[in-house]
Amino acid sequence: MSEPDxxxxxxxxxxxxxxxxxxxxxxxxxxxxxxxxxxxxGRVMSLFGGGVPWWRVVRADGSPPSGHEVRAMEEYRVEGTPLRPDGRRVDMRRARWDGPAPDGGLAD
Structure with a gap:
């Protein structure tokens, strides 16, 4: 495997x-x-994402990364990530991060 570009x-x-x-x-x-x-x-995450909190990157419908659903769900429960009523997807409306604050800090 090559180094990340x-x-x-x-x-x-x-x-x-x-x-x-x-x-x-x-x-x-x-x-x-x-x-x-x-x-x-997705390609970057597939090749190099093991060293970062990969479970925090999901499909647009809130589904966890394919093949990693069980582990991702464990992480969501530990972190208190809002889930949809079906318990199988993240509630994107409530859990989507707004990105870094303008001052470079972390926004809620």
């Missing part, structure tokens, strides 16, 4: 900034960066 580093840095109990969709990460799209973010 500059784009991958940006994606991973953004994911590390997502506070516990909050999430971003793959497309949200790309939008915050202003480059790439959901598929590019």
């Amino acid at each position: 500059e784009y991958a580093e940006l994606v991973l840095d953004t994911v590390e900034r997502i506070p516990p109990g909050r999430v971003l969709a793959y497309g949200d990460v790309a939008e915050l960066l202003g480059v790439g799209g959901p598929r590019q973010v």
Whole structure:
């Protein structure tokens, strides 16, 4: 496996900034960066995401990453991430992170 390139580093840095109990969709990460799209973010997460809180990046419908649902759900419970009534998806309306505050700090 190769080392992460500059784009991958940006994606991973953004994911590390997502506070516990909050999430971003793959497309949200790309939008915050202003480059790439959901598929590019997903590729980075698939190759290099093991060292960051990967469970905080979900599909647009709130579904956890494919193949990692059980572990992601454990993390959501520990972090108090709001879930949909079905208990299988994140409630994106309540859990979506607004991104970094203008001063560079973490926004709620």
